[in-house]
Amino acid sequence: xxxxxxxxVEAEGLRxxxxxxxxxxxxxxxxxxxxxxxxxxxxxxxxxxxxxxILTTLSRPDAGGARVAGVDVLxxxxxxxxxxxxxxxxxxxxxxxxxxxxxxxxxSLYGIRDKDLRRRVSELLDQFGLAAAAKRQVxxxxxxxxxxxxxxxxxxxxxxxxxxxxxTTGLDPEGRAALWAVLTDLAAEAGTTILVxxxxxxxxxQHATKIAIVDRGRIVAEGTADQLKAGLAGDSVLVELGTAAxxxxxxxxxxxxxxxxxxxxxxSVVRARVADGPRALPAVLAGVESAGIPVLSVSVARPTLxxxxxxxxxxxxxxxxxx
Amino acid sequence: xxxxxSIAKSEPSLSASTPDLARTEADRAEILPLSAESARxxxxxxxxxxxxxxxxxxxxxxxxxxxxRQLYRMPVVIFMTLIQPVIWLLLFGALFKKVAEIPGxxxxxxxxxxxxxxxxxxxxxxxxxxxxxxxxxxxxGVMDRFLTAPVxxxxxxxxxxxxxxxxxxxxxxxxxxxxxxxxxxxxxGAAGIxxxxxxxxxxxxxxAGISNWFALLTRQRExxxxxxxxxxxxxxxxxxxxxxxxxxPGWIADIAKYNPVNWAASAGRIAVQAxxxxxxxxxxxxFLALAVTVTAAAATLxxxxxxxxx
Numbered sequence: 001x002x003x004x005x006x007x008x009v010e011a012e013g014l015r016x017x018x019x020x021x022x023x024x025x026x027x028x029x030x031x032x033x034x035x036x037x038x039x040x041x042x043x044x045x046x047x048x049x050x051x052x053x054i055l056t057t058l059s060r061p062d063a064g065g066a067r068v069a070g071v072d073v074l075x076x077x078x079x080x081x082x083x084x085x086x087x088x089x090x091x092x093x094x095x096x097x098x099x100x101x102x103x104x105x106x107x108s109l110y111g112i113r114d115k116d117l118r119r120r121v122s123e124l125l126d127q128f129g130l131a132a133a134a135k136r137q138v139x140x141x142x143x144x145x146x147x148x149x150x151x152x153x154x155x156x157x158x159x160x161x162x163x164x165x166x167x168t169t170g171l172d173p174e175g176r177a178a179l180w181a182v183l184t185d186l187a188a189e190a191g192t193t194i195l196v197x198x199x200x201x202x203x204x205x206q207h208a209t210k211i212a213i214v215d216r217g218r219i220v221a222e223g224t225a226d227q228l229k230a231g232l233a234g235d236s237v238l239v240e241l242g243t244a245a246x247x248x249x250x251x252x253x254x255x256x257x258x259x260x261x262x263x264x265x266x267x268s269v270v271r272a273r274v275a276d277g278p279r280a281l282p283a284v285l286a287g288v289e290s291a292g293i294p295v296l297s298v299s300v301a302r303p304t305l306x307x308x309x310x311x312x313x314x315x316x317x318x319x320x321x322x323x
Numbered sequence: 324x325x326x327x328x329s330i331a332k333s334e335p336s337l338s339a340s341t342p343d344l345a346r347t348e349a350d351r352a353e354i355l356p357l358s359a360e361s362a363r364x365x366x367x368x369x370x371x372x373x374x375x376x377x378x379x380x381x382x383x384x385x386x387x388x389x390x391x392r393q394l395y396r397m398p399v400v401i402f403m404t405l406i407q408p409v410i411w412l413l414l415f416g417a418l419f420k421k422v423a424e425i426p427g428x429x430x431x432x433x434x435x436x437x438x439x440x441x442x443x444x445x446x447x448x449x450x451x452x453x454x455x456x457x458x459x460x461x462x463x464g465v466m467d468r469f470l471t472a473p474v475x476x477x478x479x480x481x482x483x484x485x486x487x488x489x490x491x492x493x494x495x496x497x498x499x500x501x502x503x504x505x506x507x508x509x510x511x512g513a514a515g516i517x518x519x520x521x522x523x524x525x526x527x528x529x530x531a532g533i534s535n536w537f538a539l540l541t542r543q544r545e546x547x548x549x550x551x552x553x554x555x556x557x558x559x560x561x562x563x564x565x566x567x568x569x570x571x572p573g574w575i576a577d578i579a580k581y582n583p584v585n586w587a588a589s590a591g592r593i594a595v596q597a598x599x600x601x602x603x604x605x606x607x608x609x610f611l612a613l614a615v616t617v618t619a620a621a622a623t624l625x626x627x628x629x630x631x632x633x
Contacts, residue, residue, distance in 0.1 A: 019632070056471045059633040078473055082375055086471040090464025096393040108385045109472050111376040137396070153468070157374070 005070030007034030007193035013064035024050040026217035035191040039204040042214035043320035048197035056086040085154030095139040110157040124152040144175035201305040220312035232303040235277030240296040375473040386482030408445040438502030439591040440564030446523040450530035451551035454538025476626040491527040510597035518594035525611035526587035532618025539625035
């Protein structure tokens with residue numbers, strides 16, 4: 001293993017179809033640089049979890065391959081397991097054991113013993129603010145505490161790569177912020193490579209070094225948040241109307257305008273893609289006026305990840321989520 | 324070089340982190356002081372990589388200990404597993420009291436006849452629920468955590484079987500003591516009782532293997548409950564656990580010959596008698612050991628099927 005491959009994650013052409021004929025992955029290829037925070041962003045069912053399961057040796061692809069820290073996940077799964085830490089969507093901690101016991105059990109599995117183990121466990125308990133709760137059974141922990149314990153647990157052996165599947169789901173905003181602080185620090189200070197899946201656009205936007213947008217088992221766009229947004233020329237004009245029916249009608253009208261590249265309705269809001277927001281605004285307003293529909297508000301927005309998703313996946317993120 | 328640097332780097336932060344101790348847990352959770360510790364993580368990341376405990380250590384010390392600790396924290400479960408055989412002993416003992424007087428039964432005290440049967444049946448019953456621990460682990464992510472760590476599949480199976488074996492030793496010993504308390508006699512002495520407990524462990528471990536295998540294949544609590552209740556009682560009644568096979572219909576006696584529960588019940592009962600037929604006990608135990616091997620292998624291989632469905 002060369003130094004350069006430590007922490008590198010490479011997936012190539014991953015395909016997987018489940019027995020039920022659901023095509024989960026339709027050719028996923030990406031590379032995560034060592035020490036970076038890489039976000040797989042997509043709605044539920046996009047294939048994020050399946051990708052993580054393959055990379056963490058839980059599942060096997062029908063086609064394609066992957067290397068984690070330079071090791072082939074299909075040929076040497078056991079070696080990969082000793083190099084990674086993986087946090088699944090569920091907690092992963094044993095309820096009836098205390099926080100300290102959970103950490104000690106994980107460490108023992110890796111062959112860390114006695115004094116080394118006690119020191120490492122105490123270190124992690126301090127680091128994740130769990131020292132005071134160390135002797136309490138995990139079933140008494142709050143959601144945020146459990147999440148912190150989950151991450152602490154898979155860090156016992158100082159893995160080169162950390163995988164987290166939807167780590168912030170179910171946490172309150174403070175919990176999410178605290179968790180992201182942990183992750184970005186881990187990457188920055190310890191050089192741990194972090195691959196995280198999320199369906200929160202804002203999280204990926206703020207915290208990820210690089211984002212891959214996953215839709216229907218494929219990566220439809222990849223880059224830094226800024227790159228992705230810059231790839232979309234122009235602005236969005238958002239027109240808020242009273243009802244979804246109004247929004248549909250306004251969408252039809254705006255689509256006819258030469259200034260509007262594309263108009264889509266998302267609930268009672270119409271989003272019109274234009275080259276230059278401020279200059280297109282009068283024409284958009286005139287269009288809505290001509291339809292005789294009352295407008296609640298109008299705003300011009302620089303492209304967001306939502307726009308990026310819409311552009312590449314052909315539907316808005318909320319529609320894809322089925323909310 | 325790099326070692327020197329890391330020590331130098333970590334020193335100022337050690338003193339800087341002292342005020343942290345005064346902070347409340349919530350405060351620390353917000354801030355999550357990482358820099359010093361994590362910087363060292365980076366330097367030491369290679370120290371722990373590639374390391375794993377031996378599979379034997381993983382299974383016995385780590386995983387079995389975990390299940391025992393969990394059991395210890397569920398006193399209700401312990402109470403239920405002990406109260407159940409007492410009910411069986413008292414209930415069947417009273418219900419079939421006169422059975423021992425039927426010509427052909429061989430005479431003697433029915434409680435003496437019944438106790439080994441209840442030992443075997445209880446061992447089986449408890450073991451048939453072993454798979455529940457897997458199903459729970461699958462549901463809350465513990466299984467995934469083990470499977471993404473370098474834990475051998477064989478070690479996972481061995482841990483469950485070892486745990487089941489250990490609890491069966493205790494459970495069987497307690498039932499023997501209760502049986503003795505209500506009038507059972509064990510002319511075979513200590514050697515007989517130890518053998519009885521030994522075969523109860525064999526049947527329990529074989530059953531635990533089936534339970535784990537089934538849990539990995541179906542992953543459903545309800546399916547396991549259904550299978551367990553459907554399997555355990557008929558297997559018990561198709562054996563000489565409660566009634567001498569000389570008194571049951573011919574077809575039941577025929578089936579009993581191939582029923583592992585009957586092997587265990589017969590071996591256990593013969594062992595506690597005055598002059599045990601050790602060759603017969605040996606043969607039955609051999610068959611039971613074979614059953615253990617087959618079910619343990621099936622349970623271990625079932626991880627593949629489980630992971631294929633992920």
